[in-house]
Amino acid sequence: MENTAITAIAVALHVLTSTWWVGGMLFAYWILRPAADPMDPPERLKLWGRVFGAFFKSVWAAIIIIPATGYWLVWEVYQGFANVGQNIHAMHMIGWIMICLFLWLYFVPYAAFRRALANDDYPAAGSAIVRIRKLVATNSMLGACNVLIAGSGAYWG
Numbered sequence: 001m002e003n004t005a006i007t008a009i010a011v012a013l014h015v016l017t018s019t020w021w022v023g024g025m026l027f028a029y030w031i032l033r034p035a036a037d038p039m040d041p042p043e044r045l046k047l048w049g050r051v052f053g054a055f056f057k058s059v060w061a062a063i064i065i066i067p068a069t070g071y072w073l074v075w076e077v078y079q080g081f082a083n084v085g086q087n088i089h090a091m092h093m094i095g096w097i098m099i100c101l102f103l104w105l106y107f108v109p110y111a112a113f114r115r116a117l118a119n120d121d122y123p124a125a126g127s128a129i130v131r132i133r134k135l136v137a138t139n140s141m142l143g144a145c146n147v148l149i150a151g152s153g154a155y156w157g
Contacts (some may be wrong), residue, residue: 003076006076007073007077007103009068010069010072010073010076011073013063013065013069013148014066014069014070014073017061017062017065017069017105018062018066018143018146018147018150019147020058020062020146021058021059021062021066021143021147022059022140022143022144024055025136025139025140025143026140026143028055028136029133029136029137029140031084032051033133036048041122041126042120042122043131044127045117045122045125045155046117048113048129049114049117050127052110052113052132056106056110059102059106063099063102063103065094067095067096067099068093070091070092072087074092075116077101085153085154085156086088086153086156087149087150087152087153087154087156090146090149090153091146091149091150091153094146094149095126095146096140097142098139098142098143099140100141101135101142102135102139102148104135105135105136105139106130108131109128109129109131109132109135110128111133112124112127112128113125113128113129113132116150121157
């Protein structure tokens, strides 16, 4: 396969996976969260358990695909970080912050949320979901910044 075809595939996977992750967080935070608020706490928490279980599987794929395609593009298209613009450096830094926040979210508050939900401890699950919500809000804003940088970075000075 020609390098241009591989580059096109890498860009497509990078953009699609990034859009999936950021769009999913924005949907969950701005649309699903307010829509689920009127539900009784046990049902709302169970809903979030199902949503997180499904969505976080795709985030695991994203945190592999996005860096893999990003690094491939940096090295194959630009021959290294010395030849990329500040926009690429900014997206790179923000992307790793997002990945670290997701790992913290998954292994600390989400693990506590799952344990509490499995034991029908709804107050503890509610406490954990507050921490999850703050991390998702932060990550969704960082992701939105990366989208803006991706769209405008070619026009930076």
